[in-house]
Each structure stands twice: as C-alpha cells, then as structure tokens.
Amino acid sequence: MMELMIDAHGVIRCLYDETLLLNSLGSPVIQRASHVEPTAEGQWEADLSPVSGPRLGPFSRRSAALAAETVWLQQNWLLSDTME
Template sequence: MQLIITPDGSVRCVYDDAIDLSQLGTVNIRRGSHVEPNTAGQWTADLSPVDGPVLGPFPTRRLALEAEIAWLGEHWLTVKNR
C-alpha cells in the first residue's frame, strides 16, 4: 500500500485493509471508481468520480480492479498530479 504524505501533512492512498488508517488521524474515504459488469458480462472501471476515463471492458473483475488501481496510482495518487 502506497501512502503519499502531502506538504500539509495529509495522507493520500488507494484504500486497502493493509493498515488501520484511523491510526493516522481522521479518515475521509471517497470512491475512486465504479467497477461493474456490462450487459455482455465483461467488466469496466469507471473512474469518473476522480475525473478519469472508463477503462475496459475486461473479461474478469480482477483485471478491471487491477487496471483501476494502476490508473489511480499513475494519475490520481501522486502529489505532482494534485
């Protein structure tokens, strides 16, 4: 789990149960995407909650989740992009 600590002391991350984030202070969790099946039984990752694209379709949910995490790590999580 990658934690980004900003100059103002806040912490950003893609949520994971790896650590108890409440140990770092007040937690504000918001949705980064919607990973859902389409009518053909394939999966998409809609990143519109963070002004991102719709990724996919993917044959499995796992692949959609992996693409979601990769996109968030590259385009949303980094300090240089915020």
C-alpha cells in the same frame, strides 16, 4: 503494499486496503475513486469518473478490471499534485 502519499500540509492520500488502520493516523475521510461494474454483455468496466478519470475496459474478468483500475489510480491519481 499500501503506498501513502503525504503532502506539505500533512494530508495523506492512498489507495485503501486493510494493511494499515487509517484511523491510527487521524480521522480518515474515505472517498470512492471508481466503480468496477459488469456490462450488459457480461464484461467488466472500471469507471474512474469520481476522480475525473476515464472508463477502462471492457475486460473479460473482474480481476482484470480491478488491476487496470489500480494501475490507473497509482499512475494518475495517487501521485497527482492536486487533491480531489
């Protein structure tokens, strides 16, 4: 489920997926919130530094890193009072 957060000025914030074509709401500005990358040891980390967040992991599976990334973004960025 794609959640859209709309501030008092009509600015929409969301975690991108292909559920909704964002250009149907206007001209989207899409920015990377994180990087999920493998480590030298074959583990996975989610680096949330693009939104001033932490580095999560390591995880043995990429899917676990992606899930942790999503949870962190939903709890700490999507509902944030300040737009990055």
